[in-house]
Amino acid sequence: MLYVDGKWVEADELAVHPEDRGYNFGDGIYEVVRIYKGKMYQWDAHLTRLFRSAREIKLDLPWTAAELKDIAQQLIVKNNLTTDDDAILYLQVTRGVAPRLHDIPSGIRPVIMGFVRRKERPLADQKKGLTAQLVEDIRWLRCDIKTLNLLGAVLVKQYAKEAGAQESILHRNGIITECSASNLFAVKDNALYTHPADNLVLHGITRQTVIDLAKANGIPVHEEAFDIQFLKQADELFLSSTTAEVMPIVAVDGQPVGSGQVGPMVQKLQQLFEQHIY
Numbered sequence: 001m002l003y004v005d006g007k008w009v010e011a012d013e014l015a016v017h018p019e020d021r022g023y024n025f026g027d028g029i030y031e032v033v034r035i036y037k038g039k040m041y042q043w044d045a046h047l048t049r050l051f052r053s054a055r056e057i058k059l060d061l062p063w064t065a066a067e068l069k070d071i072a073q074q075l076i077v078k079n080n081l082t083t084d085d086d087a088i089l090y091l092q093v094t095r096g097v098a099p100r101l102h103d104i105p106s107g108i109r110p111v112i113m114g115f116v117r118r119k120e121r122p123l124a125d126q127k128k129g130l131t132a133q134l135v136e137d138i139r140w141l142r143c144d145i146k147t148l149n150l151l152g153a154v155l156v157k158q159y160a161k162e163a164g165a166q167e168s169i170l171h172r173n174g175i176i177t178e179c180s181a182s183n184l185f186a187v188k189d190n191a192l193y194t195h196p197a198d199n200l201v202l203h204g205i206t207r208q209t210v211i212d213l214a215k216a217n218g219i220p221v222h223e224e225a226f227d228i229q230f231l232k233q234a235d236e237l238f239l240s241s242t243t244a245e246v247m248p249i250v251a252v253d254g255q256p257v258g259s260g261q262v263g264p265m266v267q268k269l270q271q272l273f274e275q276h277i278y
């Protein structure tokens with residue numbers, strides 16, 4: 001069952017209005033929330049980011065935090081998720097329906113849609129690591145907003161796949177930003193390096209969790225921009241996201257990262273992360 005604009009429906013009953021601005025312009029925002037053992041993980045952080053994204057695109061959300069949480073919890077219940085289930089919860093809000101003009105219309109009602117899907121943790125990939133390809137960051141200059149406009153992310157992922165890699169590592173003028181749907185960390189001399197949380201990257205919730213866990217365990221963290229040369233000399237690389245958690249990258253552009261194996265820092269952070277979610 002999906003929640004769409006105030007109703008509970010099945011996916012095949014769903015009709016999108018032809019002039020929904022999410023559909024026409026990608027004019028909307030979203031969140032992907034992890035469900036571990038039937039329970040939402042870091043809901044409050046996702047909600048805070050959803051409200052921030054809304055503010056940044058000048059969209060007034062007509063729901064309270066409590067109403068949104070209730071929708072999320074009902075999604076879990078109506079889809080019979082139990083303490084045996086790991087899943088994701090997807091929630092999006094479009095600006096609503098209006099004649100197709102670029103101007104932001106006034107007086108329209110945002111349209112909300114949410115669903116849950118069962119999804120296992122990617123433990124095999126976390127053990128083995130992913131391969132990545134450097135790709136130019138062709139996205140816009142407000143990557144801090146979690147908007148439905150994801151064509152840039154779709155294309156960079158495809159470019160990496162066509163080059164034979166599993167993931168893209170994005171660079172803007174030689175400075176590493178993040179990956180197509182995750183943040184990137186480099187490990188050098190037992191310290192972590194990641195792009196600052198500015199307008200060029202999504203302020204990932206997993207990124208922040210990794211930073212907090214690292215600092216709490218005496219691992220230095222530098223939120224500093226670094227370039228391709230630094231990346232290529234890193235001891236270890238990993239990406240972070242709601243679905244991937246702490247995911248090692250063991251090769252870039254066909255060259256091994258460090259030893260080419262999943263390294264000790266990534267293993268330590270994976271352990272700390274796992275302790276945090278259960």
Ligand code: PDD
Nearest residue numbers: 032180181182183202204205206241242
């Ligand atoms: N992606 N950077 C980008 C561009 C992202 O799309 C995401 C999340 C992240 C990681 O953010 P978080 O740790 O809060 O999930 C970083 C989600 C999962 C997606 O689009 O499916």
